[in-house]
Amino acid sequence: MSxxxxxxxxxxxxxxxxxxxxxxxxxxxxxxxxxYADVVINxxxxxxxxxxxxxxxxxxxxxxxCKVCHADLGFKFQAGGNKIxxxxxxxxxxxxxxxxxxxxxxxxxxxxCHSGKEGTKTMVHGSTVQGLVSPxxxxxxxxxxxxxxxx
Amino acid sequence: xxxxxxxAPFAVLIMLSFVxxxxxxxxxxxxxxxKAAPAAAVAKPKQATKGVMFNxxxxxxxxxxPPDQDGIHDPENEGTYxxxxxxxxxxxxxxxxxxxxxxxxxxxxxxxxxxxxxxxDPNAEQEIFEFDVIREVRGSMPDVMFxxxxxxxxxxxxxxxxxxxxxxxxxxxxxxxxxxxxQKCGVCHGKVAFPVTECRKCHxxxxxxxxxxxxxxx
Numbered sequence: 001m002s003x004x005x006x007x008x009x010x011x012x013x014x015x016x017x018x019x020x021x022x023x024x025x026x027x028x029x030x031x032x033x034x035x036y037a038d039v040v041i042n043x044x045x046x047x048x049x050x051x052x053x054x055x056x057x058x059x060x061x062x063x064x065x066c067k068v069c070h071a072d073l074g075f076k077f078q079a080g081g082n083k084i085x086x087x088x089x090x091x092x093x094x095x096x097x098x099x100x101x102x103x104x105x106x107x108x109x110x111x112x113c114h115s116g117k118e119g120t121k122t123m124v125h126g127s128t129v130q131g132l133v134s135p136x137x138x139x140x141x142x143x144x145x146x147x148x149x150x151x
Numbered sequence: 152x153x154x155x156x157x158x159a160p161f162a163v164l165i166m167l168s169f170v171x172x173x174x175x176x177x178x179x180x181x182x183x184x185x186k187a188a189p190a191a192a193v194a195k196p197k198q199a200t201k202g203v204m205f206n207x208x209x210x211x212x213x214x215x216x217p218p219d220q221d222g223i224h225d226p227e228n229e230g231t232y233x234x235x236x237x238x239x240x241x242x243x244x245x246x247x248x249x250x251x252x253x254x255x256x257x258x259x260x261x262x263x264x265x266x267x268x269x270x271x272d273p274n275a276e277q278e279i280f281e282f283d284v285i286r287e288v289r290g291s292m293p294d295v296m297f298x299x300x301x302x303x304x305x306x307x308x309x310x311x312x313x314x315x316x317x318x319x320x321x322x323x324x325x326x327x328x329x330x331x332x333x334q335k336c337g338v339c340h341g342k343v344a345f346p347v348t349e350c351r352k353c354h355x356x357x358x359x360x361x362x363x364x365x366x367x368x369x
Contacts, residue, residue, distance in 0.1 A: 033213045033214070033220075033221055033222050034216075034221045034222055034223040035214070035215065035216070036214065036249075036250045036251045036252075036343075037250070037251065037342060037343040038221070038223060040223055051225055051228060054218075054223055054224055056234070056237075057343050058237055058240070058251050059234075059235060059237075059240070061255065061343075062240060062264055062266060063267065064267050064270070065266045065267065065268050065277060065304070065306070066305040066306050066310065067268070067277075067305065067306050067310060068267060068268065068269065068270050070306070070307075070310050071306070071307035071310050072269075072270060072307075077310075077338050077339070097270060098270060103270065103271065109230065110230070111228050111230030111231075112230040112234065114230070115218070115224050115225060115228045115230045115231045115234065116223055116224060116225060117222075117223060117224070120223055124343070125223060126250075127333070127341055127342045128331060128337070128341030128342070128346045128347060128348075129331070129332060129333050129337075129341065129342075132331065
């Protein structure tokens, strides 16, 4: 066997190994059944020994229009893109504009925001991109559930 | 012989893609693996593409689960149980088949919810801008109607202009590929607003086939 062939064979197996590792990584990320648009923010939480933050979009959307946070308070349309620290919140920025004990409960209730599973990545859950790239852990509807939603 | 075996890793790779794609589609892993093996040995690219299975039908997932069962909240955290389960809040709301499984626009137009337009003032009025933009699309799908009023009911102008969209008809290049990967309309649609699987919500204007060159439908 020539050197060139040997090299390409080694390269091929290496590529296979990389793909396998990546696949295991994707499949191993667990089941995707979070509420649509729930945002997990884990910029600093894990390294600080706190649970990551889960932001329920739906809960806030029932009470406020998008523009209140995304225009007036300056939240970017990007999961983890605001680089929020507790110091910001205590100073009344970002979440702290409402979570100050006046509009909503204050930041002392640590575990109501920091409620995510350790190691959960920063991302928007239930997004189309997530569904296309890693369609894992899909749970099919049972007949009962299906009829309930289609009423 | 040598050249044949130097392709072995790629053959295995193709076989692996078969196995993975079928397994993720809730098929039997072992069974599909057996079936894929002979195809991989021949390694015809035509057969390999057959195995590529995106979740293009976007199979529905279980939804509106309480926080402790949703897979991202920690069930061992006390605060998790203080959070409202979505189902409780969505009781009696108009249903949808995607997203949060509720029709957000209908909820507001029907007066079932009245989210604040200001952080502090519950009586602040939202500025609504009424201007429909019709986008002619190249394919056979109906044209797109973009209703400003439905969007400004939630958002402010500066949310989209000028960062995401240039405020000029025809100035923005759009494609479904961009949207699917989270750009342009995809900044919200597919993440928080209804996803692109609801094609006809946007592609809602029947093409004028008499005047439009290249239109496909009769």
